[in-house]
Amino acid sequence: MFRGLSAFPLTPITASGFDEEGFCRLLQRITAAEADSIGVLGSTGSYAYLTREQRKQIATLAVEQSNNIPVMVCVGAMATEQVLHLIDDAQTAGASALLLPVLSYQRLREDEAFVLFETVTRHTSLPVCVYDNPGTTHFTFSDTLYTRIAALSGVGSIKIPGLPEKAEDAAARVKEIRAQLPAEITLGISGDAFAGVGLNAGCEAWYSVCGGLFPRVAKEITEASARGDRQQVTQLTERLDPLWQLFRKHGGSIRVIAAAAGVLGLTRGDCLPRPLLPLDADATAEIATIINALELE
Secondary structure, X not given: OOOEEEEOOOOOEEOOEEOHHHHHHHHHHHHHOOOOEEEEOOOOOOHHHOOHHHHHHHHHHHHHOOOOOXXXXXXXXXXXXXXXXXXXXXXXXXOOXXXXXXXXXXXXXXXXXXXXXXXXHHHOOOOEEEEOOHHHHOOOOOHHHHHHHXXXXXXXXXXXXXXXXXXXXXXXXXXXXXXXXOOOOEXXXXXXXXXXXXXXXXXXXXXXXXHHHXXXXXXXXXXXXXXXXXXXXXXXXXXXXXXXXXXXXXXXXXHHHHHHHHHOOOOOOOOOOOOOOOOOHHHHHHHHHHHHHHOOX
16 A cells, blocks of 8 residues: 555646546546556645545545555544544545645644544554645654654554655665654655655655656656666656756646646646636746656656
C-alpha cells in the first residue's frame, strides 16, 4: 500500500460543482499506467474546500474507477468529529488507507496533534499515512512526534516534505528519521522537486502530484528506484526540472497542474475551487510549451 508510486490526482471543480467526467479521465490515465496506489483528496485534490458529501462522492468514484488499485483517501478536517465522519465515509466507499494531515485554526500543540492520531487509529482498522505538509497546513512535525505517532497501531507510512538537495545530506536525513521508527513504517517523499533525491535517499514511496497527471513518467521513476538504478532516477527527475520550476514560480503545484490538465483537454481550463483562480493566458501558454517540450502526455 505504501510503496512505489502513489498518484495524487487533481479534483476538478467547476462553477456547477464537481467535474465527474474530468476526474474519471484523470483516473483512467493513472490506472492505465498501473500506479501502485491512488491518493485522492490530497492538497492538489482540494479536500479542504469541499463538503463532506462531495468528498464522499469523490472517494466512492475513485474506488469504483480504480481498477483494483488501492485507494488512499485524505480525511483531513478542522475538527476531530469531522475527521471521524470522513473516515466512516471513506471506509464505506471501500478505501484501502487513510491520509491524515493536521489542520487547525488555532495553532495546535504537539500533544493535541498526537491525540488526533491516537483517536483516529482507535476509530478505524484502515492503515493511516501521516501527512506532514507544513507548507499548506502550517503545522510542523518534530522527529519526536513522528516517533510517538509511528508507535500507534495502524500507522503505516509518513509522507515527509522536501529534503536537503545534496544527496548525502538527504540520505543522512532519511536515515535519521528511519532510526526512530518501527521497521514496518515506510517513508514517502512528497514535494515533487525532491522526488529523485528522496527516492535515492531510501524513501520507499513517492506521493506524487506529477503522478496524478503524468503517471507514466512518474511510474518510470519509481520503477527505476525499485531496481536500485539511482542514476536513472536522477536523470529522469532532473529532466522534469522545468516542471518543478513552474511549481516554484506559481507558489505550488495546484494551479500549474490544473492549467496543465486543461491544456491536455482532460478538464476545463478553469477547474479550481474558489477562491482559487486559474492562471492567466500567458502562464497557461508557458505551461503548454513546457509540456510539449518535455513530451508529457
